[in-house]
Amino acid sequence: MVTPRNFGSVSAAAGASGTWDWDIRREILHIDEHFADLYGLQPEAARAGLPTSIFFQAIHPDDRPRIRIAVAGLLAGAELFAKDFRIVTAAGAVLWMHGRGHCHLSDNDEPLRFTGLLVDITERKRAEEKLRIAQSAGGIGSFEYIDGFATVTVSGEFCRLLGLHPAPVLPVQTINGVLLDDTAPLVPGPGDTRIPESVDAEFRIARSDDGEERWIARRGEIIHEGAGFRLVGVIYDVTAAKRQEAELREWSDRLESRVAEEVAIRQQAEEALRQAQKMEAVGQLTGGIAHDFNNLLMAVMSSLTLLRKRLPADPATDRLLDSAMQGAERGAALTQRMLAFARRQDLTSERVDISALVTGMRELVERTLGPAWTLNLLFDENLPFVLADSNQLEMAVLNLAVNARDAMPQGGTIIVSARLCHDGSARHVRLRPEPYIALSVIDHGEGMDEITLARATEPFFTTKGVGKGTGLGLSMIHGLAEQLGGGFTLHSVLGEGTEATLLLPVASAGSLPVKAQQTPADIVADLPSLKILAVDDDGLILMNTVALLEDLGHEVLEAGSGQEALELIGENPDLNLLITDQAMPKMTGTQLADLVTLEHANLPIILASGYSELPEGCQPRIVRLGKPFTQEMLEQAIIQAMRSAAQPA
CATH class of the missing domain: 3.30.450.20 (PAS domain)
Incomplete structure (x- = not known):
């Protein structure tokens, strides 16, 4: 209160x-x-x-x-x-x-x-009250003018208000001589054609005796008499009221200006919101396309793997198979960039030393850039670790360095710098108020105009020639930064150069690297033949998954939905393993896993998905298998799932 x-x-x-x-x-x-x-x-x-x-x-x-x-x-x-x-x-x-x-x-x-x-x-x-009092008890000067006369009958108060020598009659010219503006006379003179339709008016004057500027109001009536007229009226001082009006207008103008500024800010915010919604929609579409493309690539890659095993050795055939597999792998890399833009790629968060990572890849970057470009590393001392995926971060730095090289076709110096940044909002991105490492790649090349800069992170947008870029590099980096909890900014001036900055969250003292995945050499491949249930709503993917499993020597049951899988599990109590897709209609893979666990708590489960994110509460013992996967990756996941199920809960 x-x-x-x-x-x-x-x-x-x-x-x-x-x-x-x-x-x-x-x-x-x-x-x-x-x-x-x-x-x-x-x-x-x-x-x-x-x-x-x-x-x-x-x-x-x-x-x-x-x-x-x-x-x-x-x-x-x-x-x-x-x-x-x-x-x-x-x-x-x-x-x-x-x-x-x-x-x-x-x-x-x-x-x-x-x-x-x-x-x-x-x-x-x-002041207005004083005026009303003056009208009833003095303070008002009266006058009367008769058409054709050169003089005006006036009162003593009339003379005082205008600073004139008191007289019962004054010349029209003397009265109008105090006016500072000649838009209209205070009193019309002989032959004056500017007879007002209304007597009510206000005039700015300079008093005749002391020159003080005042405002005078005139009120009265025009009385027509035959071909002539009489003007009868009063005058009084309204200076205080006019000053108040001027102050009020000034404040009103300021208010309107403030309102206009707020409207402009609101319009900018609405435009930013529309742009964010547009990019979110594009991200959703891109993620969906990449997911479906992953499924197609998986069918191609698994079929090529099995085909290589079953065809007789032939150099010409092997070259064709190698070319097909390389094309499929390039497609898989493209989908990873699309998923990165959509913030759905599979990342491994670990503590990364930025200085060591960039210094370690310096030779690779310099070899990629060529001899006409110089790489200059500028890092603050004792930089803290960041939480990031080291492989994806290396790819982002290399991508930005190549973009900087292409912006300086005649050669030049490319600067890679890193510094501690305590306020992410200072870089024009909305981040949580915590420390970040600002990793920047700077060139002094062609730069971008405002239109190009606004579209630079859109997927498939590129200023490079046909066949020289997918247009996914910057969008991938933008998605990577946001998925790691950071941000990505671009600052560019046409003809001066570009600064691309990754803002990565600093790793806390208690955060530890994720345990590295096992390599093939660490895996014991002498598993017995298993009875496996494979579940996928895509018939093409299901067929290839079954073929890969059977080629590994396992007995495979197949189901096209979660409900069908539950029925098969009930009919086969000797089942050893469940492999299920995540994105299925009516029942997702995680929902299927939860229902299976209620009756078969020890059944190993592998969840296959092209997306990185899974619903909250997903069982930690479930082994995740990213799509598209190879036969080797599938075998590794099976061994990991069987080992996980053998350990005490």
Whole structure:
């Protein structure tokens, strides 16, 4: 609860103003220190959200219903809130305020925020009151002009207001001589064709006696008499009111400027959101294509493996098989890049020494770049380890170095640097507030314009010639960085060069490398013949998996769905192993594994998937087999699953 305090000091500060920001959904009012001062609140109120009722509490009871109705109208769709109202201070003083505000709407026209400006107009209201008093008890000068005359009948107060020597009659020329603007005369003269349709007008004058600039208002009536007329009216000083209006216009302009800035920021945020949604959609599509492509490649690679074993030795045939296998492996590498962009590749997170990794691959990078390019390594001392996949990180560095080389076709220096970065947001990416290593590859080559830079990480976008790039390099690096919990930024200036930066999370003291996978030399390949159930909804993949298993000497049952697999498991209690696909309709591989474990807790299970991520809670004893897999990888997974099942739970 905020404590009101004495408001007397503010009343003297005519024109003081403050701002408010009303969060409509949360019913919280945020105000600045000036608003708090005007309302007589403690300064802490400017730094903490207040209940919206505080907006109305100090409003004079007679004005409160009117203001509540105006605010409700704004929230219901009115374009602008602009009202004068009184507030009552803790000391009992009544002050006048002018509130002007604007409602911000969501995309579906739902009111989100009500922001505005509060201005102290007490002095202006007092001036208006003085004017009303002057109209009834002096302070107003009267005049009468008859068409065709060169003089005007005036009162003494009329002369005083204009700084003229008192006289009952003054020349028209003398009266109009005090005007600073010649847009219209204060009093028309003989033959003057600019007779006003209305007497009501305001004029800027310089008083005749002291030269002081003032504002004079004219009110009256034109009385037509035959072919002529009489102009009867009064004048009075409105300088204070005009100054208040000017101040109010200034603050109003500032508010409108602030609103315009907020609209621009909102538009930028919406554009960033649309771009993020677009890239997410592209990532989903790319991941789906890569998954299906993995299945096709697996069928090709497994068929080629079995075909090589069954064909008689022939050099020409072997060359054809080698070419086909190399093409399939290149396709598998392409799908890995696509899955990297979609953040679905299979990564091994481990503690990596950035300095040692890049230094160790220096010879490889220099040999890849060629003699016309110099590699310069700049690393801060004692850099902490990062959590990353060393193989994928090496590929990313090499890819960025090749891009830097291609941007400098005549040769040049490529810089690879690494430094500790405590604030990822400083590199224009949204990351958690924790330390990162910024690994940058910098060239001084052609650079990119804004349009090219905006599309650089899109999949299949490339500025290289046909056959010189897949357009997946930067998108793969972008996906790799995000999957590791970091980020990737590009800064480029056309004609000056490009800086590509990987932000990788620093490994905590307790994080350890993942245990390295066993190599073929570590595996005992003398397993007995097993009875294995293979499950996959893709008939082509299922057929090839069965063929690979049978070639290894195992007895294989096959099922095209999770339900069919459950029925076969019930009919075959002597089953030794279950190999199942993950992405299947109606029942996924992990759901099948959970149901099987309820009745057959010791049955070894292998889960095959082209995606890296698996649902939370997936059983840790399940062996994961990435697609596409070779016969050797399948054999390794079988041995690992059998060993895992033999160990105590």
